[in-house]
Amino acid sequence: KAGVTQTPRYLIKTRGQQVTLSCSPISGHRSVSWYQQTPGQGLQFLFEYFSETQRNKGNFPGRFSGRQFSNSRSEMNVSTLELGDSALYLCASSFVGMNTEAFFGQGTRLTVV
Amino acid sequence: QQQVKQSPQSLIVQKGGISIINCAYENTAFDYFPWYQQFPGKGPALLIAIRPDVSEKKEGRFTISFNKSAKQFSLHIMDSQPGDSATYFCAAAERDQFYFGTGTSLTVIP
Numbered sequence: 325k326a327g328v329t330q331t332p333r334y335l336i337k338t339r340g341q342q343v344t345l346s347c348s349p350i351s352g353h354r355s356v357s358w359y360q361q362t363p364g365q366g367l368q369f370l371f372e373y374f375s376e377t378q379r380n381k382g383n384f385p386g387r388f389s390g391r392q393f394s395n396s397r398s399e400m401n402v403s404t405l406e407l408g409d410s411a412l413y414l415c416a417s418s419f420v421g422m423n424t425e426a427f428f429g430q431g432t433r434l435t436v437v
Numbered sequence: 438q439q440q441v442k443q444s445p446q447s448l449i450v451q452k453g454g455i456s457i458i459n460c461a462y463e464n465t466a467f468d469y470f471p472w473y474q475q476f477p478g479k480g481p482a483l484l485i486a487i488r489p490d491v492s493e494k495k496e497g498r499f500t501i502s503f504n505k506s507a508k509q510f511s512l513h514i515m516d517s518q519p520g521d522s523a524t525y526f527c528a529a530a531e532r533d534q535f536y537f538g539t540g541t542s543l544t545v546i547p
């Protein structure tokens with residue numbers, strides 16, 4: 325059974341640009357969550373989608389948005405990139421909701437220059 | 438505000454020793470407490486998890502101890518091995534939203 329797939333693995337963007345990251349969950353998983361990982365801050369929750377609806381949202385500015393498609397694949401968008409957005413972005417999928425085992429992808433390493 | 442406080446930030450243990458990582462929380466609504474292990478270049482992987490109606494859970498060399506009244510939980514790695522060298526995250530979940538600790542970098546010296 326394939327794991328959680330995130331694309332691309334690496335990205336370099338310029339300040340002010342926007343970026344879209346993709347996450348394909350494990351087959352059958354309908355919940356997808358996104359996290360930002362930075363040294364010293366650990367894993368910060370961005371948002372969670374279930375059946376194409378955003379159910380939970382972390383404390384990030386509106387420049388961070390996401391969506392989920394009918395096949396459970398999810399995308400995350402960051403507009404007007406700032407240097408501080410440089411981080412590893414991880415998505416996790418789970419079968420029902422997040423209070424069950426969540427499986428992480430390998431992440432997308434975003435560097436903003 | 439960090440919902441889950443994790444310590445220590447880094448830990449060095451001799452092979453065969455016991456590694457202990459601690460976490461504390463305030464929100465009594467948390468009802469699921471997993472530990473994740475992350476190797477460089479990889480996403481976190483679930484190691485072991487516990488729910489608050491249990492005080493201890495053991496899986497192989499890994500044990501979670503949970504103290505509901507103190508709002509603390511800890512991960513014990515018995516007979517630590519060099520292959521256990523990784524970053525460990527504790528987490529707490531409420532209504533499908535996870536909060537992670539800041540991570541502990543564990544190094545096991547041969």
